[in-house]
Amino acid sequence: MERVVTSGAATEVTLKPKDYKSDIKPVWCPGCGDFSVLAAITRALAALKVAPENVAVISGIGCSSRIPAYLDTYGFHGAHGRALPLATGLKISRPDLCVLVAGGDGDGFSIGGNHFLQVCRRNVDITYIVMDNQVYGMTKGQASPTTEPDWDRSKLTPHGTRINAFYPLVVALASGANFIARASSSDPNGAAKVIGEAIGHPGFSFVQVLSPCVTFRPEQRDWKKIVRPAPIEATTDPAAAARRLMTDDNFYLGVLYKGNRAPFEPDSAGQPSTEQELEEEFKV
Amino acid sequence: MNAIDVTERPGFLAYALAIENEAVERYTTFAEQMDVTNNREAAELFREMARLETLHAKEIEARIGGQTLPEGASCEYAWPDGESPEAPDFSDTHYLMTPYQALTLVLEAEQRAVEFFETIERAGTDEAVRKMAAEFAKEEREHVRRVRQWRERYPPPERDWDDDPDPPNQAE
Numbered sequence: 483m484e485r486v487v488t489s490g491a492a493t494e495v496t497l498k499p500k501d502y503k504s505d506i507k508p509v510w511c512p513g514c515g516d517f518s519v520l521a522a523i524t525r526a527l528a529a530l531k532v533a534p535e536n537v538a539v540i541s542g543i544g545c546s547s548r549i550p551a552y553l554d555t556y557g558f559h560g561a562h563g564r565a566l567p568l569a570t571g572l573k574i575s576r577p578d579l580c581v582l583v584a585g586g587d588g589d590g591f592s593i594g595g596n597h598f599l600q601v602c603r604r605n606v607d608i609t610y611i612v613m614d615n616q617v618y619g620m621t622k623g624q625a626s627p628t629t630e631p632d633w634d635r636s637k638l639t640p641h642g643t644r645i646n647a648f649y650p651l652v653v654a655l656a657s658g659a660n661f662i663a664r665a666s667s668s669d670p671n672g673a674a675k676v677i678g679e680a681i682g683h684p685g686f687s688f689v690q691v692l693s694p695c696v697t698f699r700p701e702q703r704d705w706k707k708i709v710r711p712a713p714i715e716a717t718t719d720p721a722a723a724a725r726r727l728m729t730d731d732n733f734y735l736g737v738l739y740k741g742n743r744a745p746f747e748p749d750s751a752g753q754p755s756t757e758q759e760l761e762e763e764f765k766v
Numbered sequence: 767m768n769a770i771d772v773t774e775r776p777g778f779l780a781y782a783l784a785i786e787n788e789a790v791e792r793y794t795t796f797a798e799q800m801d802v803t804n805n806r807e808a809a810e811l812f813r814e815m816a817r818l819e820t821l822h823a824k825e826i827e828a829r830i831g832g833q834t835l836p837e838g839a840s841c842e843y844a845w846p847d848g849e850s851p852e853a854p855d856f857s858d859t860h861y862l863m864t865p866y867q868a869l870t871l872v873l874e875a876e877q878r879a880v881e882f883f884e885t886i887e888r889a890g891t892d893e894a895v896r897k898m899a900a901e902f903a904k905e906e907r908e909h910v911r912r913v914r915q916w917r918e919r920y921p922p923p924e925r926d927w928d929d930d931p932d933p934p935n936q937a938e
Contacts (some may be wrong), residue, residue, distance in 0.1 A: 497838070498840075499791075500791060507802055511803075513857050514860045515856070515857065518856040525840050525841045528839055528840065529840075548896065599862075619935075622935060623938065626816075634938060637938065668857065670841075671840070671841040671849060672848060676858045698935070703857055714850075
């Protein structure tokens with residue numbers, strides 16, 4: 483694993499993955515892929531030796547968005563779909579922190595869909611981990627943006643959604659994300675390596691983790707038999723990445739694209755730097 | 767990536783210790799999952815497994831003594847199937863799983879550990895490591911035997927074991 487972290491000062495003592503876990507027990511369903519993603523995040527942070535007090539994990543709403551509570555880092559469980567703007571603000575005001583955003587496909591691509599586009603464009607140095615299970619689990623099993631058009635198991639869409647699924651990697655590439663990857667909860671060590679690489683890569687990094695919902699999409703337990711490493715190495719060429727996505731069946735794992743755009747730096751010249759100065763600006 | 771060399775004595779011991787530690791962590795997670803879903807029998811069983819694996823880890827630590835082991839993040843171990851052999855897959859639990867099914871997961875994990883050590887015993891180049899691997903494989907075979915006996919106390923699951931007329935989560 484590349485041990486270059488652009489932010490989040492390292493710890494001097496050796497920490498184990500479990501040192502990044504809080505005492506709160508997850509309430510996810512047994513078998514849920516999110517347990518594995520939690521393990522992958524803690525393994526990645528331990529491998530990178532980032533001190534827990536220098537990490538902030540921001541989330542929105544949904545089963546996977548509970549993750550900040552299960553980590554012994556700073557965290558913020560924000561409003562539905564708004565994790566990315568919260569994280570953007572945090573990173574801009576505290577560039578020294580390692581800022582992660584975690585959530586699900588509904589939170590990220592539907593309610594927060596436009597934020598996803600803008601954050602890819604803006605390229606702030608944060609890492610976004612989406613636990614994609616193609617369903618709204620917390621609200622009991624409705625189709626999400628990444629659900630296949632013919633999935634008819636929800637009472638809300640008894641004939642399927644009949645609309646195209648959202649392809650997050652394609653959208654991320656087209657919108658300017660600087661690091662794009664896919665991992666699987668069936669391989670927590672592989673996911674940890676990808677997440678670690680994403681954290682170390684400057685700019686906005688996006689990692690889609692295929693994370694089965696065993697309750698509302700039990701057939702997703704079979705994903706572990708389908709996923710396999712992508713046959714092509716990561717590229718720095720967006721055109722080559724786009725060509726690779728043309729043959730992607732959504733089950734190829736690994737890093738797709740590593741761009742070299744400089745991360746967004748705010749122009750802070752002349753801006754208020756203290757709370758008092760800020761209040762002055764709004765005085766009527 | 768700094769790969770840890772399992773064919774050399776310090777690397778081998780690091781792997782052996784990691785196997786037990788990862789099993790402790792996994793069984794603790796499973797016990798917590800079962801607590802949350804009020805499956806007390808399976809919770810107790812996984813907690814007992816975490817306790818036993820902790821004892822195994824301590825035995826290996828005693829064996830390591832003051833030796834310095836290679837340092838490596840847990841994701842840097844090159845396991846045969848991606849994950850530590852004694853850590854069952856996260857996706858293999860179910861809130862209604864029976865003790866028989868829980869012990870089947872444990873049994874499979876112990877069998878994978880046997881295979882792991884037997885492979886090193888067969889393919890290792892260092893005689894001392896091969897000897898240790900043979901010893902560890904023998905211990906793991908003993909664990910397999912005990913878990914199998916333990917499982918015999920419970921009936922196999924009925925065909926409709928996962929039927930739940932009032933499930934905690936139901937599609938709406």
